Amino acid sequence: MAQEKQDFIAGDKNISDPVNWVDTYADYLYHFAVSKLRDEEIARDIVQDTFLAALQQLKVFRGESSEKTWLTAILRNKIADFYRKQASKGLREIAHSEREQQDFFDNENGHWNALHAPKAFGVETDNPLMMKELGAILDGCLKKLPPLWFSVFSMKHMDDSASEKICLELKITDANFWVIMHRTKLNLRACLQKYWN
Amino acid sequence: MMTGTLKKIMYNCRQATFLIEKKMFGKISAAENLQLQIHLAGCSVCKTYQHQSMLVNRLIAGFEANNLKLDDQFKISLKERIESEMNKN
Numbered sequence A: 001m002a003q004e005k006q007d008f009i010a011g012d013k014n015i016s017d018p019v020n021w022v023d024t025y026a027d028y029l030y031h032f033a034v035s036k037l038r039d040e041e042i043a044r045d046i047v048q049d050t051f052l053a054a055l056q057q058l059k060v061f062r063g064e065s066s067e068k069t070w071l072t073a074i075l076r077n078k079i080a081d082f083y084r085k086q087a088s089k090g091l092r093e094i095a096h097s098e099r100e101q102q103d104f105f106d107n108e109n110g111h112w113n114a115l116h117a118p119k120a121f122g123v124e125t126d127n128p129l130m131m132k133e134l135g136a137i138l139d140g141c142l143k144k145l146p147p148l149w150f151s152v153f154s155m156k157h158m159d160d161s162a163s164e165k166i167c168l169e170l171k172i173t174d175a176n177f178w179v180i181m182h183r184t185k186l187n188l189r190a191c192l193q194k195y196w197n
Numbered sequence B: 001m002m003t004g005t006l007k008k009i010m011y012n013c014r015q016a017t018f019l020i021e022k023k024m025f026g027k028i029s030a031a032e033n034l035q036l037q038i039h040l041a042g043c044s045v046c047k048t049y050q051h052q053s054m055l056v057n058r059l060i061a062g063f064e065a066n067n068l069k070l071d072d073q074f075k076i077s078l079k080e081r082i083e084s085e086m087n088k089n
Helices: A002-010 A018-037 A040-057 A067-089 A093-101 A128-143 A147-157 A163-170 A174-196 B004-010 B013-024 B030-042 B044-061 B072-088
Strands: none
Touching: A018 A040, A018 A067, A018 B072, A040 A067, A040 B072, A067 A147, A067 A163, A128 A147, A128 A174, A128 B044, A147 A163, A147 A174, A147 B044, A163 A174, A174 B013, A174 B044, B013 B030, B013 B044, B030 B044
16 A cells, blocks of 8 residues: 555655645644644644645546645535534524623614723824734734624625625525624724733 | 715714725725815824825835745645655555
């Protein structure tokens, strides 16, 4: 078996020795994963899973795309799996968030409750250091989101997926999609305000 | 005269922030857009919300981590893992 694999690898210029994958692609894949997930721990695990899955699929890879493209496609699938898995954890959370959201607005007239009303951050958006600091706070806020919300929001904002596709993949209705997008943003904004000031 | 329901919608910050979010992806009707504009003209809190919501989007889109690298120890163990998987087959 091992010999067969060696011959196969040697016979195809598009495939390098998997032993070299880590040196050649790991940082690139890791960066890609972090950009979609904003979580370094999870990104590490997913990069590892990607390489292991690639080993399993080595025989089917015919070198029609570059090795890098092929590995990135496997990584993309792993990320999509992660979003789906997270989402399936949290369908019940929609009801829970319904209650939570009542804190933001007056239940009767829909006005902001004084405690949760947005206040100016005093951020200079052209100041890269300030923006970096805010970005770091935001990453922390993303980690605190309910899993389903995180998946919906990430697929839209970081993965740039169409809303219809997100609904289909995560098995939610269009109405739920917008409710989640709204609440996630209310939540992230409130979290920024809380930790910035 | 404004009808009761219309007035309710126009002064409802929950609804206004919902429309702000929906609008960012270009999906609200002309009537909804008008409601939103009227609301924003008279509600500075929701205007602040809108700015900050756009700031969140900007922060998300502006992700940059040029020096982001896996640490060497993780890479070494990953290589070992790959080698041992290859030898299994």
